[in-house]
Amino acid sequence: MLRNRKPIKIFGVKDTNYSEKKLLNICNELLNDNYYIAERYPVYQSAHTGVSLWTCDPYKERSWRFWLHTLIVIEYLVHGFELFGHTKFIHKSLAIVTDWKTHNLPTADSEMAWHDHSTALRLIVICRLFEAWRTVSWDPTVAMQFAEIAEFHCMKLSDSGFYRQKHNHGLDQDIALYVAATVFSHLEHASAWRALALTRAQQQLKHLFAADGSYLEHSPGYSVIFLNRLYHFMRFLQQQGDPHYEMLQKIISRKIRFIAHILQPNGQIPPIGDSMMTELDVGPWLDLDDKNVSELKYVLSNGVNGSKPSALDALFSGGGYAALRNKWKFDDNTVQLVFYSGFHSRVHKHHDDLSFTLFGHGQPLLTDAGRYNYNYDSPERKYVVSARGHNTVMVDGTDTLTTRLNIGNSGLAHYYFGKPFSFVSGLHCLYRDVIHQRAILYYKPWNILVFDRLYSNRMHQYEQLFTFFPGVECTFSDGSILAMTSKNKQMIIRSLLNDSREPNLVKGQKNPLKGWCSVRHGTLEPAWTLAYTAEGQQVNFATHISLQPLTQPISAFQWTHESINFVIDGFKINLRLEPQGAVLGMNGNRIKLEMIKQPILEKTINDLRRRLNLG
Known part of the structure; x- marks a missing residue:
């Protein structure tokens, strides 16, 4: 059944804009067990340490351990395979996920192995690897191992004791559960998991996003992260013929208006809460035919593209933000104040x-x-x-x-x-x-x-x-x-x-x-x-x-x-x-x-x- 069904396109969990040269170098380093997690960390040479990769903490950094157990390195390898066609990247990915399973399933020594958020994102990565692997070869034993890993993750994510209610991690858990139950639809509880994921996700969306598009977890930078995730999930639902994608489309439109007003005039995210002051990571959502998208294009292009926002000032009472400015055109005389x-x-x-x-x-x-x-x-x-x-x-x-x-x-x-x-x-x-x-x-x-x-x-x-x-x-x-x-x-x-x-x-x-x-x-x-x-x-x-x-x-x-x-x-x-x-x-x-x-x-x-x- 899995072998003969149509391929399912799985989105990435971390949008990266690496050049092809940079990505190829990351993948080749991974072949030699040199682990690149993110730009802010040095490459970790696991082959020369004598320490288990899955319990190490070389940089005393919680986020490094989190992304390691998310298996973000497999996402790099799969992306590399999609671009360059090198099957060795898929074989290395299989070796990594097998090693992770050996050391971390069903129990693990690292707190990040079954962290509520890493579990969700890792399941999406594993689904993406499975879909890529299917195009290379087919081995019933390996396919069964994939299904067993996915089923264990789904059981975790569906467990009310593991689930994070009223939390962005919970929304990612819902998305991961729906994706995995779609990819491995032959599993006994797949239909029930999909229904559960949608029910929970609708409640999470009400808790996380105000009706005015503002984000209710106090950090506009996370609004951008979830804009990308919601867009990908919307397209995934649309491809599966699930009408719930229309609800996400409306939320995305309102979020884009919030981002257009909250961005600093230089196009960077304001460092409010746990937001990092970085350039807006523009995603495929910028191609949506939507008034708010057109206004964001105007902001990002400094008036070259799109349509000028209708108002200088905006209130987002749901999230508790007021964004005030003197003009939209960005130059040394542009002033913006965000009160929250x-x-x-x-x-x-x-x-x-x-x-x-x-x-x-x-x-x-x-x-x-x-x-x-x-x-x-x-x-x-x-x-x-x-x-x-x-x-x-x-x-x-x-x-x-x-x-x-x-x-x-x-x-x-x-x-x-x-x-x-x-x-x-x-x-x-x-x-x-x-x-x-x-x-x-x-x-x-x-x-x-x-x-x-x-x-x-x-x-x-x-x-x-x-x-x-x-x-x-x-x-x-x-x-x-x-x-x-x-x-x-x-x-x-x-x-x-x-x-x-x-x-x-x-x-x-x-x-x-x-x-x-x-x-x-x-x-x-x-x-x-x-x-x-x-x-x-x-x-x-x-x-x-x-x-x-x-x-x-x-x-x-x-x-x-x-x-x-x-x-x-x-x-x-x-x-x-x-x-x-x-x-x-x-x-x-x-x-x-x-x-x-x-x-x-x-x-x-x-x-x-x-x-x-x-x-």
Whole structure:
């Protein structure tokens, strides 16, 4: 049955854009047991170590072990076979999967052998190898071994005790189970596995992706990873005649709109959460006939191709993102601000609520501290995840309480997109008995005002933090901070409050870690971090960021109780910030703010207001 059925095209689990020369070299090295896992790791020469390949940890790197047990090396070899036709790559792949089976099935000494995610991706790789092997030769014994390995994996993935609910790993488990049950459709439970995979996948999709296309696991970079995976799975379903592909097509379209707005103007992914600041890995989804695809093409080509997005600013309330900019054309005068706050799960969650990133002068200016790696216990990883590694307010030198009981207690609250400015506010209650409210007013194109209100009934130390991108140099200048890029472009940050708060700058401090940023995997680079510090029960911060320091458009600034008044370029602005919301006015006229429904957050704030006697 398996021998005579039509070939099934299996997609890759890791999109790589290696040149043919590079891929051929990787494959030839693997023939000699020199294991290339990814560009960021040296080639591992397993033949000369005397240590079992499947339990070794040469780089003390969790991700290296993960990709080893995913059998990513087999994916390289199969891809090499598809391009060059060398059957020796298939024979080597068979030897590797046989060796893996000998040492890891049914039990293994490495925690990555039956990790919930590596198990799923490995099964897809094995299915792809099987389909390639069928074109080379046929041996009933080998085919039976493939089926046995696949069946064991499918039994694992279908087990409710092994399955990761409400998690991106679970979605990959669903995809792998469906693919394997299709490739090995003769297995007794194949039909039931396919049905189970689809049922679970639909629930995962609702949990992972908001209706507006934003990703609910706090890291836009993973939205790109899953864009590729969902596209491949959509095509796989379509090829199998499964109508569920239409549901994925709609999700993909909405995700593409999110990516178009969230990308930095230079086409890189912003380093929010566990996202790496890399170029967008464009996949075949860019060929879809879709309005949102056309707009992304415009963004990626800097206006040469596609159609211009209809709006400069976009709100993605589901994921908790607001993306503001002054124009779509990318040059040194393009400014983008991404403001975000949301707690939907603990997956890829940093202590970054009410943080933001700022891009201008042709580069990132204010940034998150990055991902570093996934060695969760390392001090470097703990730093980049911490509140100190983000552009937010830290309370008592501690991190927010990201327990599951706090899910929903963070989010954006109000917004206004118009002229001459855009406005977004948000709140979170992730510190015990503290409400943090932040409002950002972007007066385009050069001026950003950041207002923070902290409410409590106890004394606290509050630090308003800003992390500058590595290479941006900072100095004190008349009570303000003057930031300078390598191209001598300037930015000034200054407090608008007359309370003699002294700004503090630190860069590259080692004990404890302060003033660092991880732009590349596994490395920290010194980066200036600015802190304004205040103590009290209820504390305010008002900070002006100007990308054109020679002009000072703000005057007559006053903050009395909940009322903020100032003049900017002749416009009289009044902003009232209270725990229950924000009210904005200009020149005596009230501006209609759109309210974002946050039922869990609203209930928590009302409870805290009563408990803290905030009125």
